[in-house]
Each structure stands twice: as structure tokens, then as C-alpha cells.
Amino acid sequence: MxxxxxxxxxxxxxxxxxxxxxxxxxxxxxxxxxxxxxxxxxxxxxxxxxxxxxxxxxxxxTVSLGHCHPEVTERVARQLRTLQHVSTLYVTEPQVRLAERLAGLAPGALKRSFFTNSGTEANETALVVARAHTGCDDVIVLRHSYHGRSMLTMTLGGTHGYRAATPVPGVHHLASPYCYRCPFGLTYPSCDLRCAKDVEELIQTATSGRVAAFVAEPIQGVGGFITPPPEYFKEVVSIVRRYGGLFVCDEVQTGWGRTGTYLWGIQHWGVEPDIMTSAKGMANGLPIGWTITTDDIAQSFRHSTISTFGGNPVSATAALAVIDVILEExxxxxxxxxxxxxxxxxxxxxxxxxxxxxxxxxxxxxxxxxxxxxxxxxxxxxxxxxxxxxxxxxxxxxxxxxxxxxxxxxxxxxxxxxxxxxxxxxxxxxxxxxxxxxx
Missing domain, CATH: 3.90.1150.10 (Aspartate Aminotransferase, domain 1)
Incomplete structure (x- = not known):
């Protein structure tokens, strides 16, 4: 040696x-x-x-269960020897079993899943669905956020080092609930949640008065684990919904028990998303992305589509194994x-x-x-x-x-x-x- x-x-x-x-x-x-x-x-x-x-x-x-977890690794190896890839043009047991399992675990009425390769693709899918359902393009996101590295999701991001050179139109950035560095110079709780209530003026002044969605991480990951006050999401989401918008919850980093007690980070704030996304720790390091929404909203995504690698049998098997370990242990x-x-x-x-x-x-x-x-x-x-x-x-x-x-x-x-x-x-x-x- x-x-x-x-x-x-x-x-x-x-x-x-x-x-x-x-x-x-x-x-x-x-x-x-x-x-x-x-x-x-x-x-x-x-x-x-x-x-x-x-x-x-x-x-x-991303490696939510530790490196080379024996149960995940063994189940993935068996799947690799059985069926590795056929695309979503065919029905495979791991993808269907995973979608069924997730419908039972997701909060509220979330039921219909679409699988991709990464959190970036999951968030892209969420915005396509939200815009199709609402018939509106304007999206509200938070400063200090991170949602991926495509042109659209880099535009959604609220940190200059990760943003696209030419932003995609229709994206509007709201002040972050960053209590340590309050953008309004206020102190919680005497601030009366100014950062959340400011979304109404943003909608009234920067959009047509209607929005497709509010997209947010329960805790901002790349932004530095910025953690909103307990009342924040109920306040901001209720305002956005009054203007026709959906709440897209980005659980790419916060999901799968990461925030403790609950499986999903947003459960700490008592709000049910209209669309939810995840990736990262979902498959313990294998590439996967996941978008889930209600049956009604999913019906708005009418154009025929595929995901070449999304939901492939290997990644789906890894996700099922990860879920089993998280719940059983x-x-x-x-x-x-x-x-x-x-x-x-x-x-x-x-x-x-x-x-x-x-x-x-x-x-x-x-x-x-x-x-x-x-x-x-x-x-x-x-x-x-x-x-x-x-x-x-x-x-x-x-x-x-x-x-x-x-x-x-x-x-x-x-x-x-x-x-x-x-x-x-x-x-x-x-x-x-x-x-x-x-x-």
C-alpha cells in the first residue's frame, strides 16, 4: 500500500x-x-x-444516505443487470412504482409526476406547466435564490454569479426573507413581514396584474441557507394566489427529511404547494429530477412530450431504495x-x-x-x-x-x-x- x-x-x-x-x-x-x-x-x-x-x-x-449505501447500491446493481434504459416511450415498473409511491408521500393534492435528469429540468418543467395552466408568463422569484443552470432557471436565480448573461423575460425578483440582512432595515417580528407583503406591490408595478407562479425554496440553498420566519410562506403565497399565481416549491435541497421531522421542508411553514420539484438527495447521487402537481394542473400540459433519460429504471430504482431507507430508519x-x-x-x-x-x-x-x-x-x-x-x-x-x-x-x-x-x-x-x- x-x-x-x-x-x-x-x-x-x-x-x-x-x-x-x-x-x-x-x-x-x-x-x-x-x-x-x-x-x-x-x-x-x-x-x-x-x-x-x-x-x-x-x-x-445529494449523497443523502452516505457514499455507496449498501442497500441502494445492491438494488441499483440488480436493476442494471435487468433493464437499464428504454425511455418514457415505454412503461417500466420502476418509474410507475416510484410515481405511485410519491403520490402517497407528497403534501396535499399533489399526484401527477414527471421525471427528468436534474433539479434544473424539474424546475423548467414546473414553469412550463404553471404558464400553461394560468395562461400567464410572469413569474415571481426571490433574490438570493438558485433554481438551476439552464437559461430560464439561471434567470430565476437571484445571485449574480449564477445568472445568465441574457435573462429570459417575465421573471421578477422579490426581496428575500433574509432576517440577518433585512433589505428593509427592519427586525423580525416587529417588521410585520414587510418582505412577504411587498410581493403585492411588485405584482402591481412590474407585471400585468396577473402572475403564473411564485417559485421559492423553503430554505435557500446556494443563497446561504437563508431561513424564512414561520409565518412567511402563508403570507406571501396567499397574496400570489389572489393574483392567479401558483406556488412552485423547489425542494431540490430541502426535501427527503433534510430539514428534520417532516419529509418536505415546506411542511414546517404549513403551506401546500401547487407544484413541487426535487432532485439531489432523491437518488443518493444518481441523476434524477422530479416535478409533481395536482391532477387538474397536470391536465394543462397538453402537448405530447418525452423525457429521454427521466424516470429511467436505474435512477427510479435508486429513488425507491432511498425512500425505503429514509422511512424505515x-x-x-x-x-x-x-x-x-x-x-x-x-x-x-x-x-x-x-x-x-x-x-x-x-x-x-x-x-x-x-x-x-x-x-x-x-x-x-x-x-x-x-x-x-x-x-x-x-x-x-x-x-x-x-x-x-x-x-x-x-x-x-x-x-x-x-x-x-x-x-x-x-x-x-x-x-x-x-x-x-x-x-
């Missing part, structure tokens, strides 16, 4: 060089020296040097329990380190916003923290408009002992970072 390590390290250097040469130059990485991952098992991944890391980001909230409740422990631990660290300006989120979806004095965004401190945690064997993510928010989102079956290790490493790493805070 010792002889193999220099060869692996050399191969890693070669891979980094070839990535710089052959892939698009704007492909983002987290670290100054890009990390080459060669293997994953459960909660851990290993790099080309043989170093082991506790993974608290899971491929951007009570992982939404586990996310709530371990998430509370992590949140409490991070809040304690916040008292210790002034550069930890805000700690927010739900379940196993926790954001830590790093700042200099006067709440000035501190992306430099976050980059130092990422490097310091990596050096100690922990991988976390980043986000936020200014790139100053750590995203902590371990697998759903994480244990309290795992969380204790994460908190110890984050504490040690923050002690290294805090002296660089500017007052």
Missing part, C-alpha cells in the same frame, strides 16, 4: 492538470488546491493521498435530533467567536455566516475556515451572495458522535481563523 501512495498522488496531480486543460475554466472548486476524491464509503471519502475526510456536504446535499427524525445538537453546538461556538455572525437553518441544513466588524461579509475568513477544516479531516460547503456562508449538511443517518467530531474540528479550525477578523 505504501508503494501505491506516491503513484496515487502523482495521478492526482495529473488529474488536476488535465482538469485545468480540458474542462471549462469556470468550473468551481472549494479549495485553493482542488481536492481529488478517489473513493467514498458511508460518512467518509478519501483523496488521492489516501487521507480520510468526514463528509459534511455530501456532494451538495426514521431519518427525518434523526435529522431533527442530530440537527438540534449541531445547531446548539454551533450557537455555542458563535458566543466564542465574534466572526460567526449568524447561525441559521433547520435539521441537517445549517448555515454559518462569517463576518468582519459591522457585519461586513468575510469570504476570506470562510476560505480560511474551509482550508482549516479540510486539514483536520472535515469537508463542509460554502454559499451566500458574497461567498461567506459555510454550508453544513451531513448525510441523513449521521450520528451524534459524528456531530461531536464535526463540532470539535470546527472549533479548532475557527480558533485558527478568528485572529484574522477585522474589527
Amino acid at each position: 505504501a508503494d501505491a501512495m506516491p503513484a496515487m498522488a502523482h495521478e492526482g496531480d495529473d488529474l488536476r492538470r488535465k482538469q485545468r486543460e480540458y474542462l471549462f475554466p469556470n468550473l468551481a472548486t472549494l479549495y485553493e488546491e482542488p481536492l481529488v476524491i478517489v473513493r467514498g464509503e458511508g460518512k467518509y471519502v478519501w483523496d488521492d493521498q489516501g487521507r480520510q475526510y468526514l463528509d459534511a456536504f455530501g456532494g451538495i446535499l 426514521g431519518l427525518a427524525d434523526n435529522a431533527a435530533r442530530v440537527g438540534r445538537f449541531l445547531m446548539d453546538g454551533l450557537k455555542a461556538l458563535q458566543e466564542k467567536y465574534p466572526c460567526m455572525g449568524d447561525v441559521r437553518g433547520m435539521g441537517l441544513m445549517i448555515g454559518v455566516e462569517l463576518v468582519h466588524g459591522g457585519k461586513r461579509p468575510a469570504p476570506d475568513l470562510l476560505n480560511r475556515w474551509l482550508e482549516a477544516t479540510r486539514k483536520r479531516g472535515l469537508l463542509i460547503g460554502k454559499g451566500g451572495l458574497h461567498g461567506n456562508v459555510a454550508r453544513i449538511a451531513p448525510h441523513l443517518n449521521v450520528t451524534r458522535s459524528d456531530a461531536e467530531i464535526m463540532l470539535r474540528i470546527m472549533d479548532e479550525a475557527m480558533a485558527e481563523v478568528q485572529p484574522y477578523m477585522e474589527v
Whole structure:
């Protein structure tokens, strides 16, 4: 094994060089020296040097059950040996079984599913359906949001670094429910939910007075795990519906028990979507996208359509296996329990380190916003923290408009002992970072 390590390290250097040469130059990485991952098992991944890391980001909230989960892997392998692909022109058992299962798990009257390859396609599908049903093109979205990387979904996004150069018309951005940096300079709850109520003036001044949809993530992922107040969605959705709009709930990151207690993030706010989308953790790393709506709304999507790879037997089988594990092992409740422990631990660290300006989120979806004095965004401190945690064997993510928010989102079956290790490493790493805070 010792002889193999220099060869692996050399191969890693070669891979980094070839990535710089052959892939698009704007492909983002987290670290100054890009990390080459060669293997994953459960909660851990290993790099080309043989170093082991506790993974608290899971491929951007995608490896929901840990790497190479044995039950998911075995069921996928059996399906690969049985039937891999025929397209939606044919009926396959995994796709139909998955759609039936999801109709029983989705909130409210959501019943009809359409499968694609990614969250981007799922959100594209949702907007096609919403515009067909309402006969209107105008869409309301939130600043700081992220909904994908097609031309339309990049336009939906509310972060400049991820937006299209030429926006698609008909998309209007509403102030985000970002309490730590309230765009109106107010404080919750005395703010009277100004950010939600402002949607009425936006509709009256920026649209024809009718809208197709309001699209929102329950907790904004790329935006830095921005978490709205408890009353937010009831207020904003009720106004949008008065103007004929549907509520499209983007559960690409928040779904599958990630926010704790419930299967869907929006359930914490007590609102039922008209259309819901998901992807990422749905198949533990296999490509999948999912759009679900009511029977009535689905009837509006009249043109004949296909999804070449959507709902293919392999991805559908993976999703069915993931659902079984999440439900049988009570992982939404586990996310709530371990998430509370992590949140409490991070809040304690916040008292210790002034550069930890805000700690927010739900379940196993926790954001830590790093700042200099006067709440000035501190992306430099976050980059130092990422490097310091990596050096100690922990991988976390980043986000936020200014790139100053750590995203902590371990697998759903994480244990309290795992969380204790994460908190110890984050504490040690923050002690290294805090002296660089500017007052």
C-alpha cells in the first residue's frame, strides 16, 4: 500500500492538470488546491493521498444516505443487470412504482409526476406547466435564490454569479426573507413581514396584474441557507394566489427529511404547494429530477412530450431504495435530533467567536455566516475556515451572495458522535481563523 501512495498522488496531480486543460475554466472548486476524491464509503471519502475526510456536504446535499449505501447500491446493481434504459416511450415498473409511491408521500393534492435528469429540468418543467395552466408568463422569484443552470432557471436565480448573461423575460425578483440582512432595515417580528407583503406591490408595478407562479425554496440553498420566519410562506403565497399565481416549491435541497421531522421542508411553514420539484438527495447521487402537481394542473400540459433519460429504471430504482431507507430508519427524525445538537453546538461556538455572525437553518441544513466588524461579509475568513477544516479531516460547503456562508449538511443517518467530531474540528479550525477578523 505504501508503494501505491506516491503513484496515487502523482495521478492526482495529473488529474488536476488535465482538469485545468480540458474542462471549462469556470468550473468551481472549494479549495485553493482542488481536492481529488478517489473513493467514498458511508460518512467518509478519501483523496488521492489516501487521507480520510468526514463528509459534511455530501456532494451538495445529494449523497443523502452516505457514499455507496449498501442497500441502494445492491438494488441499483440488480436493476442494471435487468433493464437499464428504454425511455418514457415505454412503461417500466420502476418509474410507475416510484410515481405511485410519491403520490402517497407528497403534501396535499399533489399526484401527477414527471421525471427528468436534474433539479434544473424539474424546475423548467414546473414553469412550463404553471404558464400553461394560468395562461400567464410572469413569474415571481426571490433574490438570493438558485433554481438551476439552464437559461430560464439561471434567470430565476437571484445571485449574480449564477445568472445568465441574457435573462429570459417575465421573471421578477422579490426581496428575500433574509432576517440577518433585512433589505428593509427592519427586525423580525416587529417588521410585520414587510418582505412577504411587498410581493403585492411588485405584482402591481412590474407585471400585468396577473402572475403564473411564485417559485421559492423553503430554505435557500446556494443563497446561504437563508431561513424564512414561520409565518412567511402563508403570507406571501396567499397574496400570489389572489393574483392567479401558483406556488412552485423547489425542494431540490430541502426535501427527503433534510430539514428534520417532516419529509418536505415546506411542511414546517404549513403551506401546500401547487407544484413541487426535487432532485439531489432523491437518488443518493444518481441523476434524477422530479416535478409533481395536482391532477387538474397536470391536465394543462397538453402537448405530447418525452423525457429521454427521466424516470429511467436505474435512477427510479435508486429513488425507491432511498425512500425505503429514509422511512424505515426514521431519518427525518434523526435529522431533527442530530440537527438540534449541531445547531446548539454551533450557537455555542458563535458566543466564542465574534466572526460567526449568524447561525441559521433547520435539521441537517445549517448555515454559518462569517463576518468582519459591522457585519461586513468575510469570504476570506470562510476560505480560511474551509482550508482549516479540510486539514483536520472535515469537508463542509460554502454559499451566500458574497461567498461567506459555510454550508453544513451531513448525510441523513449521521450520528451524534459524528456531530461531536464535526463540532470539535470546527472549533479548532475557527480558533485558527478568528485572529484574522477585522474589527
